Amino acid sequence: MNPSQIIVLATPVFLLLIALEVAWDWRTRRGSYGLADAVSSLSLGILSQISAVFTRLLRIGLYTAVAESLSLVPAEAAQAFWTSGYGWLLALLFYDFCYYWHHRLGHEVAVLWAAHVVHHQSEHYNLTTALRQTSTGALLGWVFYVPMALAGVPPLVFGVVALIDLLYQFWVHTEHVPRLGWFDRWFCSPSNHRVHHAVNDRYLDRNYGGILMVWDRLFGSFCEEDPREPCVYGTRAPLKSWDPLWANAEVYAALARDAWHARRWSDKLRVWLKPPGWRPADVAARFPKPAFELARPRRQAQPLAPRVAALVVLQFAALLVGALLFLWHAETLPVADALAVFAALTAGLWATGALAQGRIQALEMLGIDTAALATVSSALGWNELHLVTKPAVMLIALFFVARFEHFAPASGPKPLEINETGRRWLLLALVASLAGDMALMLPGHFIVGLGCFLLAHGAYLMLLSRDAPWFASRVALFATLAVGTAGFAVLGLGGLPQGLRVPVAVYVMVIALMTAQALGRARWLGSRAAWTVALGACCFMASDALLAFNRFVSPVPAAQLWVLATYYAAQGLIVGGWVRGAAAAAERPPRDADTLSSS
Numbered sequence: 353m354n355p356s357q358i359i360v361l362a363t364p365v366f367l368l369l370i371a372l373e374v375a376w377d378w379r380t381r382r383g384s385y386g387l388a389d390a391v392s393s394l395s396l397g398i399l400s401q402i403s404a405v406f407t408r409l410l411r412i413g414l415y416t417a418v419a420e421s422l423s424l425v426p427a428e429a430a431q432a433f434w435t436s437g438y439g440w441l442l443a444l445l446f447y448d449f450c451y452y453w454h455h456r457l458g459h460e461v462a463v464l465w466a467a468h469v470v471h472h473q474s475e476h477y478n479l480t481t482a483l484r485q486t487s488t489g490a491l492l493g494w495v496f497y498v499p500m501a502l503a504g505v506p507p508l509v510f511g512v513v514a515l516i517d518l519l520y521q522f523w524v525h526t527e528h529v530p531r532l533g534w535f536d537r538w539f540c541s542p543s544n545h546r547v548h549h550a551v552n553d554r555y556l557d558r559n560y561g562g563i564l565m566v567w568d569r570l571f572g573s574f575c576e577e578d579p580r581e582p583c584v585y586g587t588r589a590p591l592k593s594w595d596p597l598w599a600n601a602e603v604y605a606a607l608a609r610d611a612w613h614a615r616r617w618s619d620k621l622r623v624w625l626k627p628p629g630w631r632p633a634d635v636a637a638r639f640p641k642p643a644f645e646l647a648r649p650r651r652q653a654q655p656l657a658p659r660v661a662a663l664v665v666l667q668f669a670a671l672l673v674g675a676l677l678f679l680w681h682a683e684t685l686p687v688a689d690a691l692a693v694f695a696a697l698t699a700g701l702w703a704t705g706a707l708a709q710g711r712i713q714a715l716e717m718l719g720i721d722t723a724a725l726a727t728v729s730s731a732l733g734w735n736e737l738h739l740v741t742k743p744a745v746m747l748i749a750l751f752f753v754a755r756f757e758h759f760a761p762a763s764g765p766k767p768l769e770i771n772e773t774g775r776r777w778l779l780l781a782l783v784a785s786l787a788g789d790m791a792l793m794l795p796g797h798f799i800v801g802l803g804c805f806l807l808a809h810g811a812y813l814m815l816l817s818r819d820a821p822w823f824a825s826r827v828a829l830f831a832t833l834a835v836g837t838a839g840f841a842v843l844g845l846g847g848l849p850q851g852l853r854v855p856v857a858v859y860v861m862v863i864a865l866m867t868a869q870a871l872g873r874a875r876w877l878g879s880r881a882a883w884t885v886a887l888g889a890c891c892f893m894a895s896d897a898l899l900a901f902n903r904f905v906s907p908v909p910a911a912q913l914w915v916l917a918t919y920y921a922a923q924g925l926i927v928g929g930w931v932r933g934a935a936a937a938a939e940r941p942p943r944d945a946d947t948l949s950s951s
Contacts, residue, residue, distance in 0.1 A: 355515055356679040359401055363676060366522065370479045376528055377478070384527050387661055388708045390480040391668050392594045395701045396470055397483030398675045399596050402694050405682045407490035414494050415510060418501035430504025443505050444513040444563075447497070451517055452567040454496035455560040464492060465628040466603035473599055475586035477549055482525035487600050517562045521545075531577065538565055543577045550583035552646060588629070588644040594705035597698070603628075610635050656708060664708050667717065671700045688910040692731035695917060696724035716928065719748040723920035731913040742793065745920065746786035749927050753778050756931050771934055777815035778930060784808035785923065799855065806859050809892070812926065813866040816873050816885065819937065823865075824872035832871070832893070836864035839897050846905030856900070867893050870926075881933030888925030895919040 370390075377384045404411070423430060433439045458468035470486040500510055521540065523529075529542040536543050540561050548559040558575035561567045568574035577583065589606075591599055610631055611620045619632035631641075656664060678685075678693050685693070703720040706712040712720075726741035728734075753775060788804030791797040823829045840860045848856060870889035874882040895918035902911040 354683055355511060356401065356405065356682055358515060360676050360679050362519065363672075366479070366483065369523075373479050373526060373528060380528070382527060384476055384478045385480075386476055386655075388594055388656055388664070389474055389476050390478070391664055391708065392596070392599070392705060393474055393480040393484035394672075395596045395668065395704060396487075396599055397480075397485055398672065399600070399698065399701055400470075400485035400487045401679060402675055402682075402697055403487040404490070405679070405690060405694070410490040410494050412507060412511060415497060415501050416507045418498055419504065419507060419510075422502060423504040424502050425504030427504070431506055434505050434509050440509065440513070443500070443509050444516060446500055446503070446505065447510070447513045447517055448561065448563045449567060450496050450500060451562040452560050452571075454493055455562065456571075456573065457496075459557045459560070460627050461624075462603075462607055462626055462628050462630065463624040466607060467491065467493070469587060469603050469628075470599050472549060472587050473591040475590070477525065477527050477546060477583070477585045479522065479525055481549070482522045488604075520563050525549075536565075536576070539563065540565060544574075546583045547575050547577050549585050551586060551588050551644075552581060552584055554578070554581065555583060584646055589641070594708045595711075596701050596705055609639075613639065660707060660714070663714055663717070664704055667700065667704045667707070667721070671697060671704065674700075688913065689732050691910060692728045692913045695913065696728040699724040712928070713752075715748060715752045716924075719745060719752065720924065722748060723916075723924070727913060727916040727920065730916055731910065739793065742789050743786060745923075746782055746789060749923060750779060750782050750786070753782065753927060753931060756935070771818070771937075774815055774818050774930070774934055777811050777818070778927070781808045781811035781815065782923075782927070784811060799852075802855060802859055805896075806855075806862055809859075809862045809866045812889070813862065813869055815930065816866070816869045816889075820869075820873035820876040820882075822872075823868055824876040825868070828871035828875070829865075829868040832864040832868040833861075835893070836860040839900070843900055843904050846901070848900075848904045859896075863893055863896060877933070879933055879936070881929045881936065884925050884929030885933070888922045888929060891918045891922035891925060895922055 374385055420427075425433075434443055455468075458464040467486045467489040471481075471484055474481045474484055497510065497514075524540055524542045524545040526542050527546065531543040532541050535541055540559070540563055544559045544561075544565055547555045550556070555575055555577075558573055559565065559568055560573055565574060591602060593599065593602075607623050611623045613635045614620045614623060614632040615634050616632065619635075623630070623632065655661075674693075675697055678690075678697065682690055699720055703712065703717040707714060707717045722741050723745045726738060726745055729738040729741060756775075784804050784807040788801045788808060791801035791804055837860075840857055843856065844853065867886075867889040870886040874886035876882075895915055898908060898911065898915045898918065902908040902915065908914065
């Protein structure tokens with residue numbers, strides 16, 4: 353039984369204990385839970401586990417390689433010693449010692465904090481916080497356990513004691529267990545770990561031990577919980593998001609920005625190696641950040657509306673079942689299939705957080721779910737499901753665009769409106785895309801599908817020309833035409849049939865012009881929505897290029913996954929970006945007509 357399957361078997365126990373804590377929290381009215389926060393923490397736990405399927409080489413593979421080739425202890429002697437009763441106990445102590453330093457440096461080195469921060473982002477402290485884990489920790493975390501490999505600890509023993517250390521730490525994430533006297537002096541306990549998660553000055557960066565507090569006492573990092581100073585949880589730079597992808601990326605992004613803006617090359621490196629919060633003086637002066645204030649309100653977000661809360665819970669429950677099935681069978685899945693399922697689950701987790709945060713609407717979440725199912729069903733050969741979900745995606749998009757003002761909250765006294773002519777061009781593009789999807793699912797209808805998508809791109813081109821000059825960026829125009837020409841040349845040399853060369857050339861030109869118009873429009877309007885549409889147009893070019901290369905030049909590994917993933921990303925970015933941009937434009941004074949016409 354592999355570690356992923358053990359986690360699957362432990363999950364019902366975790367959920368039962370969480371349910372019991374929720375019930376007790378409700379009875380005592382302590383307020384340790386928030387629905388969106390709990391779902392966010394559990395979503396990050398799922399993302400951590402499903403991504404671990406692909407990082408096993410870093411976590412176990414490198415350890416095994418070091419143990420087998422660089423161990424300082426002969427293999428037979430190491431096996432005999434570490435698999436004895438006292439060997440297992442010593443291995444657990446050894447692991448906990450290495451974990452202490454891994455954990456401590458995770459708070460003292462910025463690039464390591466960028467991974468570990470995920471576990472600390474919640475401003476609540478409960479059992480779901482225990483499951484809130486990073487998806488990037490394996491990138492550098494394996495280094496801290498090399499001493500165990502050099503000591504000859506077998507990979508099996510290492511894996512088991514690592515799992516024991518991890519599972520032990522689940523129960524300490526609660527506010528409902530008081531101080532435990534002598535136990536608190538020697539072991540990681542709820543009281544000790546509450547201190548670790550607190551951002552109060554006296555508690556900050558304390559109590560790193562996984563099982564034992566002995567290490568903290570030895571190395572001067574221990575602090576007792578003081579009942580006169582309640583713990584305040586979270587981080588000193590609050591996340592303020594339910595997005596699981598951004599939760600994993602936010603600190604890396606901040607470090608990369610500071611490194612980019614730093615003038616001195618030494619500072620560009622030190623940004624990553626200094627303690628969290630350190631910034632070069634020139635960067636701090638040009639891009640100041642507000643000072644940390646413990647007294648300010650910290651709990652993020654308002655309670656979810658009942659309908660949204662119900663949808664979030666249902667969506668999460670479905671994703672949890674899918675993730676558990678994936679983890680149980682992950683070892684036997686081909687890498688391409690595992691990657692497809694992982695991508696679909698990740699898209700669903702992102703959509704859950706986006707709905708909870710109000711970034712997307714329920715219908716958009718349904719569209720993302722359906723697109724993910726269409727993609728994974730195609731990649732895995734689930735033809736019956738694919739035949740249903742692929743057209744369903746475009747039908748959902750059509751309904752969303754046709755009824756957008758009925759779903760979007762109006763910011764003023766009037767109902768929200770978007771330009772009707774633009775809406776009609778967008779609907780035409782989606783209808784043509786739906787027809788193209790249907791044609792490409794039928795054998796022998798490639799030309800029909802090509803014609804439908806040619807019409808769709810033409811409609812998108814007309815849509816994007818309504819609020820910006822034609823090809824406002826000459827650089828974008830020349831670049832996209834150059835890329836299209838190069839791509840067509842590759843197809844011609846790679847085996848594109850003679851009879852398809854003219855229609856494919858026309859298609860390539862139209863999609864290049866559509867992308868150029870989208871990029872020029874984004875530069876002209878300068879809005880986030882316009883750049884979202886431009887990114888979608890670029891995804892369209894990528895999707896079509898992958899499809900053509902796979903069909904006419906050379907098979908692309910996991911082609912269906914990449915083609916459909918980029919295709920649905922394109923449609924989603926264009927539709928979402930345009931309707932939001934159009935709705936925002938309807939509330940702004942129109943741009944000077946003379947300015948538009950003269951440009």
